[in-house]
Amino acid sequence: GAGVSQTPSNKVTEKGKYVELRCDPISGHTALYWYRQSLGQGPEFLIYFQGTGAADDSGLPNDRFFAVRPEGSVSTLKIQRTERGDSAVYLCASSQAGTSGSKPYEQYFGPGTRLTVT
């Protein structure tokens, strides 16, 4: 079956522009996560969706970042007024569910979108 897909694979934009990054999770996975990875660092959590709702957006760095998942499958991460510091690889992951008590689920990651802000 298909894994998590992300588009575009690369995005170069000018400082101040608006960008949208798309994630298509594994079919049937209710949980979807966005992470950001800078060079030499591990992924950093941004936001988590359970179904259509954002269950936790505490990792979003500021109000320029916003994400949606209107139908509970595809998600879009939106960044307004991009800054050079936003340059990173943006990773999307999905899992069967979030964690429930003692039953955690492994996360399946997409290949990421490399965002470069010039």
Added chain:
Amino acid sequence: SQKIEQNSEALNIQEGKTATLTCNYTNYSPAYLQWYRQDPGRGPVFLLLIRENEKEKRKERLKVTFDTTLKQSLFHITASQPADSATYLCALSFSGYALNFGKGTSLLVTP
């Protein structure tokens, strides 16, 4: 604050030897811990999950230990192969769903 620390230096070993990677954490008592592998230009791939009440978990040539007293997990690859060369990430969940990752340890297995 909660921290996850992995060997910052790359680990170079010879093919056939056992690679041991370390993950230490502070100011937290996680219910479980996960290990992921990441190749250049790709997203992380899940390898193993170990719960706080499990001392050791094995999967083929991989072995993970979890010492909640030392707040440490060790990840072993036995009979290592050049194809095992990658970055290995340790991850904990501080809040039940989102993962917090260490910086990762780069492993290079030479023939």
